[in-house]
Each structure stands twice: as C-alpha cells, then as structure tokens.
Amino acid sequence: MWRQQRSVHLSVRPSRGLVDEKVAILVQSAPPGARITLCAFHRCEDRHGWEAFAHYLTDAAGSLNVSRDPSLGGTYSGVEQMGLFWSIRPVPGSHPGLRLRKKNVQTPMEFTISVYQDHFTDFTDQVPLASQTVERWYMAPGVLRTPIKDHELTATLFLPTGPGPFPAILDLWGGGGQLVEYRAALLASHGFATLALDYMTPKITVETGKMVDNTYFERAFTFLQQHPGVLAERVAMLGLSFGVCVTLKMAAYSHVVKPRCAVCISGSHVQPVDGTMADILSYFDRNGHKIQLNDENQAILRNLLLPIPTDPAFKVDVGRVQCPLLVVAGEDDQNWPAAESAQDMKEMMERAGNAHLLTVLSYPNAGHLLEPPYSPHTRASSFRSVGSREKITALWGGHCAAHSLAQEDAWKKTLDFLRHHLYS
Amino acid sequence: MQSRTSTSPAPVLTVTPARGLVDDPICIKAGFMPPNHPVTLCAQMRSENGDLWEAFGHYNTSADGTVNLARDHSVGGSYLGCEPMGLFWALQPGPGERDGLRLRKKNVKIPLIVDISLLEGHVTPRERENSELAVATTERWYMAPGVQRIDIRQNGVVGTLFLPPGPGRFPAVLDLWGMGGGLVEYRSSLAASRGFASFSIAYMEHKDLTVQLDIDSSDKAINILREHPQICGDRIGIIGLCYGVYLTLRTATLSDVNVRRTVVYSIPYLKVWKLLLELAKSNMYMNIENLACPLLYILGEDDQNFPSTENANLIEDILKTAGKSHLYTCLSYPGAGHLIEPPYTPHSRMSVWRIKPEKMLALWGGHTAPHAAAQEDAWKEILKFLDKNLRAKLIS
Numbered sequence: 001m002w003r004q005q006r007s008v009h010l011s012v013r014p015s016r017g018l019v020d021e022k023v024a025i026l027v028q029s030a031p032p033g034a035r036i037t038l039c040a041f042h043r044c045e046d047r048h049g050w051e052a053f054a055h056y057l058t059d060a061a062g063s064l065n066v067s068r069d070p071s072l073g074g075t076y077s078g079v080e081q082m083g084l085f086w087s088i089r090p091v092p093g094s095h096p097g098l099r100l101r102k103k104n105v106q107t108p109m110e111f112t113i114s115v116y117q118d119h120f121t122d123f124t125d126q127v128p129l130a131s132q133t134v135e136r137w138y139m140a141p142g143v144l145r146t147p148i149k150d151h152e153l154t155a156t157l158f159l160p161t162g163p164g165p166f167p168a169i170l171d172l173w174g175g176g177g178q179l180v181e182y183r184a185a186l187l188a189s190h191g192f193a194t195l196a197l198d199y200m201t202p203k204i205t206v207e208t209g210k211m212v213d214n215t216y217f218e219r220a221f222t223f224l225q226q227h228p229g230v231l232a233e234r235v236a237m238l239g240l241s242f243g244v245c246v247t248l249k250m251a252a253y254s255h256v257v258k259p260r261c262a263v264c265i266s267g268s269h270v271q272p273v274d275g276t277m278a279d280i281l282s283y284f285d286r287n288g289h290k291i292q293l294n295d296e297n298q299a300i301l302r303n304l305l306l307p308i309p310t311d312p313a314f315k316v317d318v319g320r321v322q323c324p325l326l327v328v329a330g331e332d333d334q335n336w337p338a339a340e341s342a343q344d345m346k347e348m349m350e351r352a353g354n355a356h357l358l359t360v361l362s363y364p365n366a367g368h369l370l371e372p373p374y375s376p377h378t379r380a381s382s383f384r385s386v387g388s389r390e391k392i393t394a395l396w397g398g399h400c401a402a403h404s405l406a407q408e409d410a411w412k413k414t415l416d417f418l419r420h421h422l423y424s
Numbered sequence: 425m426q427s428r429t430s431t432s433p434a435p436v437l438t439v440t441p442a443r444g445l446v447d448d449p450i451c452i453k454a455g456f457m458p459p460n461h462p463v464t465l466c467a468q469m470r471s472e473n474g475d476l477w478e479a480f481g482h483y484n485t486s487a488d489g490t491v492n493l494a495r496d497h498s499v500g501g502s503y504l505g506c507e508p509m510g511l512f513w514a515l516q517p518g519p520g521e522r523d524g525l526r527l528r529k530k531n532v533k534i535p536l537i538v539d540i541s542l543l544e545g546h547v548t549p550r551e552r553e554n555s556e557l558a559v560a561t562t563e564r565w566y567m568a569p570g571v572q573r574i575d576i577r578q579n580g581v582v583g584t585l586f587l588p589p590g591p592g593r594f595p596a597v598l599d600l601w602g603m604g605g606g607l608v609e610y611r612s613s614l615a616a617s618r619g620f621a622s623f624s625i626a627y628m629e630h631k632d633l634t635v636q637l638d639i640d641s642s643d644k645a646i647n648i649l650r651e652h653p654q655i656c657g658d659r660i661g662i663i664g665l666c667y668g669v670y671l672t673l674r675t676a677t678l679s680d681v682n683v684r685r686t687v688v689y690s691i692p693y694l695k696v697w698k699l700l701l702e703l704a705k706s707n708m709y710m711n712i713e714n715l716a717c718p719l720l721y722i723l724g725e726d727d728q729n730f731p732s733t734e735n736a737n738l739i740e741d742i743l744k745t746a747g748k749s750h751l752y753t754c755l756s757y758p759g760a761g762h763l764i765e766p767p768y769t770p771h772s773r774m775s776v777w778r779i780k781p782e783k784m785l786a787l788w789g790g791h792t793a794p795h796a797a798a799q800e801d802a803w804k805e806i807l808k809f810l811d812k813n814l815r816a817k818l819i820s
Contacts, residue, residue, distance in 0.1 A: 007815045161539075
C-alpha cells in the first residue's frame with residue numbers, strides 16, 4: 001500500500017461555484033500508473049445520500065486530470081469533466097423513486113469529492129487518501145430573493161443585483177405543482193429578473209379548491225412588467241412540461257401576455273383550445289386508459305396525447321405565435337410526446353409562414369426532466385400530479401450520459417437564446 | 425431600485441468566480457454596451473472595521489461593445505494597463521476615511537464582500553450613484569469549504585490550527601507573523617485551503633498568553649504539530665514574516681529541532697532587529713550555518729523597514745561558506761515593500777503601528793503595482809516550494 005508514503009493531493013476548483021459552472025478536478029503526487037477511484041458524495045435536504053464514482057489510472061507523473069483522462073468505469077466512463085456531478089444516484093439501499101431537487105436556494109449543495117487507492121465500488125469502511133468539499137449554489141451573491149405576498153400570486157421573485165432595469169422571465173414548472181425556485185434563482189444569477197410561479201397548488205387553489213384561470217397568468221406577467229426593476233417590453237416565458245401548455249396558450253391567444261420570446265421544454269402544444277387549466281387536466285384524464293406500465297411498474301404517460309390530433313380544436317395554433325420560440329425535446333421522453341409535438345409544431349408553423357421564429361433542439365436518448373446542467377439524471381421517480389389522487393412511479397425516460405449532455409447543451413443554448421432576444 | 429424610462433436593458437456585468445478564495449484570480453467582463461464608449465469599473469468594499477476601500481479603472485469598450493479586464497487596458501484611475509486583478513490590489517481607503525489603514529481580515533470564516541460596478545463615462549467612485557449601469561457582488565474567502573478551524577491552547581502556546589478537508593495525514597506549516605501582536609489567521613486559513621495543515625501562533629498582546637515574546641514558542645508549536653494525528657510529523661515547514669523570520673531561522677537552525685522546510689519572507693522591523701541583536705548577544709545566538717533544510721528567502725527591494733538585501737546577502741554568504749548554497753533560494757522583488765501579503769491584498773505603503781502612548785506610523789515601503797506583482801508571484805512560488813518539499817516522495 002503506497003498510501004503511507006505519500007501525501008496525495010486532490011484539488012477541486014473552484015470550491016464554490018454556481019451549479020452550472022464547471023469544476024476542474026486534479027489528483028497529484030500519486031504513484032505513476034496507479035489505480036485510483038474518485039467518488040462524489042452529497043447528502044440532500046431530505047437526508048438521502050447520493051453518490052457517483054469513477055475508476056482511473058494516474059499518468060506517468062502520478063497525476064490525474066478529470067478534464068483530460070478517461071474514466072475506465074463507474075457511474076460514468078470516458079472523459080467527462082463533470083461526470084462526478086451528473087452521474088450521482090441514490091446510495092445503495094435508498095428509498096426507491098427519489099429525485100434530487102433543492103428547496104432552499106439560499107444555501108449551497110455540498111459535495112465531498114474523495115480519492116481512494118485502488119478500484120472498487122463499495123465505499124463502506126474505506127478511508128480515502130484525500131477529500132475536498134465543494135459548494136454548488138443556485139444563487140449568485142447579491143441576487144435578491146423576494147417572496148410575493150400580494151397580487152394574489154403564489155410566487156417568488158429573484159432580482160439580479162444592480163440598478164437595472166432588467167429583462168424578465170416568467171418561470172413555470174409542471175404538473176407536480178409546488179413553488180419550485182431553483183431554476184429561477186439560477187436565471188437571476190445570469191442577469192434576468194425571474195418570477196417562479198406556482199400555478200398548480202397556489203394558495204388560492206388550496207383555499208378555494210378551484211384551479212386558476214388565464215387571468216392568474218396575466219396577473220403574473222403584468223406584475224413583472226410593472227416592477228420598477230423590469231423592462232416591460234422584455235419579458236419572456238419559460239415553461240417545462242405542463243408549463244409548456246400554459247406558455248404556448250398565452251403566446252398564441254392572450255391579449256395581455258405578449259412574451260418577448262418563449263422557451264418550451266419537454267412539453268406539447270396538444271390541449272383543448274380555449275380550455276381552462278381544469279379542462280386541460282380532464283382531457284388528460286379522459287385519455288387515462290392509454291397510460292402503460294412497464295415491467296417495473298413505472299407509468300408511461302406519453303401516449304395520453306398521441307397520436308398528435310389533426311383536429312385544430314385540440315392543439316394550440318402555433319401559427320399565431322409572434323415571438324421567437326425555442327422548443328427543447330428529449331427523444332426518449334416517456335412522459336410527454338415532446339419530440340413528436342415539436343415536429344408537428346414545426347409543420348404547423350411552416351404552413352402558417354412563421355417557422356422562422358422557431359428553433360427546435362431535439363436530443364436523442366434524453367428524457368423528460370431536462371434540468372439545469374450537471375443535475376443528476378432521474379429516469380423514474382415517485383410522482384403525484386395535481387390532477388390525480390394516487391402516487392405513481394413516473395417513467396421520465398432518458399439514458400444518463402446522453403441526457404446529461406442534452407442538459408448541458410440545452411442550457412447553454414437557452415441562455416444564449418434569452419440573452420439574444422432579451423438583451424440585444 | 426431606481427425606476428428607469430429607458431427601453432434598453434442595463435449592460436451585463438459578470439464576475440467569475442463570484443465566490444472565490446482571495447488568491448483566486450477573477451474574470452471581470454461587461455457586455456451589451458455601445459462600441460468605443462468610455463466606462464469605469466469600480467470596486468468598493470467595507471472592511472470589518474467599517475472602513476470603505478475602493479479602486480477604479482477607466483476603460484473604453486471594444487468594437488463589439490464589451491470590456492474584458494483580461495484583455496483591455498485601464499487608461500486611468502487606481503492602476504494603468506492590462507491588470508485583470510487591479511480592482512483588488514489597488515484598493516485604497518476612500519477619501520475621508522481614517523489614515524494609516526491596513527486591510528487585515530480577522531474573522532476568516534466569513535468572506536469579504538466586494539461590489540464591482542460598471543459606471544457610465546470616465547468618473548470616480550464618488551459619482552457611482554449617478555452613473556451606475558450594473559453591479560456584480562463578489563465574495564472573497566480566506567477559507568475553502570471543509571477547512572476546519574481549531575483553537576489551540578497547549579503548553580503555553582496560543583494559536584489556531586487550520587486543517588484541510590479530508591482524513592489526512594497532511595503536510596503542515598507553522599505560520600509566524602511579526603510584532604503586530606494578536607493572532608493573525610488569514611494566511612494560515614488560505615494555506616489550509618491549498619492543502620497544508622497550518623498553525624498560526626500569537627507571541628504578544630493576546631489575552632490568553634501568559635508569557636510575552638516567548639522565544640521557545642515556535643519550537644513548542646512545531647512539537648504540537650508533530651504530535652497531531654492528522655499531520656505528517658516529518659513533513660513540516662515554517663513560514664515567517666518580519667519577527668517571524670527570526671523565529672523561523674532560529675527554529676530551523678537549532679540542532680534538536682528537525683524542521684523539513686522553511687520559507688521566510690521579508691525581514692524584521694528595525695527596532696525589533698536591534699532588540700534581537702541584544703538577545704543574540706545574550707543567549708540567543710543563531711547559527712545560520714546549522715541550517716539543515718531548504719530555505720526560501722523573499723524580500724522587497726523597497727522595504728523601508730530594514731536594509732533587506734544586505735541581510736539576505738549575509739545569510740547567503742554564511743551558507744556558501746558552510747557548503748550549503750544548494751539549500752538557499754532568494755526571491756528579490758524590485759519596487760516591493762515589507763508587507764508581502766497573499767496575492768491581491770491591497771498595498772499599504774505605511775500604516776498605523778501603534779496609537780498609545782503616541783500615534784506612530786510605520787513606513788513599510790513598496791509601490792503599488794510592483795508590490796502587487798510581487799505578492800502574486802511570491803505566493804505562487806511559496807506554494808510551489810511547499811508542494812515540492814512537503815508533498816513529493818520522501819527522498820531517503
């Protein structure tokens with residue numbers, strides 16, 4: 001064992017960064033050609049353990065550079081600078097169906113990166129040669145987080161630091177509901193005033209039992225426009241999953257909501273036109289018999305909207321959209337038929353003559369949950385949609401490495417798209 | 425938040441990393457501005473004592489409406505030329521602040537917050553409020569995540585030990601400061617953030633000290649390090665500045681103390697040197713020729729505290745005579761003063777030494793730009809020297 005004679009040095013830089021920033025991991029002063037294992041460990045807010053690992057060989061100088069050297073196996077393989085982050089998964093023995101989602105965006109996620117002598121897969125009772133702690137933040141210093149108390153909205157506003165004025169984004173998640181803040185905090189860290197909006201389980205729905213209607217979104221959009229730190233004519237919408245239903249409906253039909261541009265991730269234009277939220281949910285319910293279960297009892301929901309209807313009463317007329325539109329789809333999305341919908345939208349817009357507004361990013365082997373980069377891939381997890389009463393295991397789809405590559409590429413292109421249309 | 429009637433968004437200012445260690449260089453860029461347009465980049469920070477420090481540089485945007493401090497030249501302000509970190513090392517107390525200030529972080533567990541602003545036109549920080557276009561907040565940390573800070577009160581030694589994250593065992597450095605008194609932790613916490621267990625000790629003006637200026641304090645501190653279960657007892661070095669140099673050389677040259685490596689910076693303050701010469705005449709004579717480990721000697725050629733070059737030459741001659749030249753390396757920085765601190769630390773040409781019985785200012789020397797360059801280079805060389813001598817395989 002060479003561990004006693006050496007002082008192996010592990011460096012992970014930067015040690016504090018935003019979740020979408022890359023880190024450089026170096027190991028030095030190990031013997032040349034030595035077998036080592038790199039491991040990342042994170043304990044999430046719900047106290048579950050998450051880990052990733054990879055097997056390496058040091059070079060002739062006894063060094064390892066994760067940006068340059070290939071992993072020979074583990075939770076990822078090949079040259080993957082950020083593999084230790086995106087390939088984390090619940091530790092063996094964990095509760096099934098977990099998904100990693102940060103609730104408190106004002107504190108960082110802490111990862112412990114360790115290097116071990118030799119190649120192995122079970123870290124119980126193993127003592128590392130060296131460890132480093134890394135903080136990964138959703139919020140840059142100076143970003144201001146303000147829960148919205150009035151305007152009958154359940155929302156949180158994230159403002160970049162400085163005098164502004166800033167372009168803004170209305171940020172919408174999907175059918176799981178709750179007020180999910182992390183993507184909005186990250187967008188604000190990139191210079192966009194961003195409003196995270198709960199529209200599935202807002203206070204008003206919890207109190208009255210009624211789902212919100214279109215005026216709720218109009219109020220949210222107008223709230224942003226009228227904010228003194230925001231440029232009224234540069235407000236965009238960004239939606240994922242069910243959030244795409246809302247975004248496309250507003251962009252195509254609303255007289256009040258006129259987004260400067262829109263981003264639609266993992267969603268579809270299929271919905272009863274002129275329907276309320278409740279109407280859209282019952283349309284899904286009516287197709288409930290199309291839900292399939294795979295061998296592992298995971299629910300595949302994509303068929304609820306397939307085949308893509310030809311009847312225009314059941315699809316948003318995207319030919320009416322007048323703003324630039326970025327549509328992002330994973331081709332292995334098992335929850336929504338995002339790729340098929342993107343294709344159909346493209347055809348509709350070509351016929352209507354506004355296809356020049358559309359950009360489609362379609363990723364082979366990527367699934368439904370296209371999150372900020374380096375987020376772990378979740379192929380399936382426990383899910384209870386607001387429309388249904390039962391908890392299921394939803395199959396989201398995607399294969400880890402391809403999905404992670406898609407997240408990284410899509411995020412970069414999404415930020416470029418937003419900067420181009422909101423800042424130029 | 426000021427209301428604007430503008431139809432264009434504010435320019436975008438990015439500072440990466442936004443949360444860095446104080447020795448991490450930062451990339452400052454701004455975009456979405458008109459081309460060939462005058463702008464000012466300004467840094468402002470409040471120290472723990474509440475003093476305002478500021479620096480600024482005048483720039484002209486490029487043809488694509490951007491500014492990049494790694495590429496562009498400051499044409500006026502606190503510094504000139506292409507200086508990516510100028511906004512940090514050129515920080516000076518704002519007009520109207522107290523004189524004789526020196527920036528020294530006391531609480532290393534929380535960062536310094538520095539606001540970087542982009543201002544319209546070539547202006548000074550006084551005009552910030554009326555000309556501010558964008559702001560980025562950056563945190564500058566002296567401690568990496570996972571570094572442990574441990575109070576040590578043992579055998580009459582008063583100190584703070586910083587351990588890097590991980591199981592160890594770690595190479596270690598004893599961190600010795602000058603006659604300023606108290607317990608100075610910031611260089612130690614930074615060394616621990618770079619992988620070395622690091623131990624700062626106090627030798628005067630600390631409430632827990634029972635003996636002031638105990639000449640054996642550094643030897644006792646080395647023994648504490650040696651006995652620590654997470655430290656490699658045979659991989660210990662010493663860093664000393666000012667009076668700390670005397671202790672470093674003394675410890676490194678006593679035959680019963682086996683120190684692996686030493687780094688010294690600068691050299692003692694005149695008054696203290698005289699005191700040391702007195703001590704030396706009595707029973708504290710130092711035999712430089714007994715040095716048994718590599719020595720890195722760092723000095724600023726504009727050090728106003730002591731004729732530093734002569735002292736370095738004296739040590740070099742003694743070692744040459746003893747056949748130990750191979751142990752000695754000297755880094756001599758033109759234009760640098762006495763206080764060679766971690767990189768990007770603002771330069772203090774002079775500062776308050778004491779207030780009672782009368783106010784006394786010490787002249788440290790150095791000129792801002794070459795002093796800053798010296799700090800940056802010296803720290804890199806120190807870390808390389810420590811890496812080479814404390815981490816590499818033991819040569820038997």
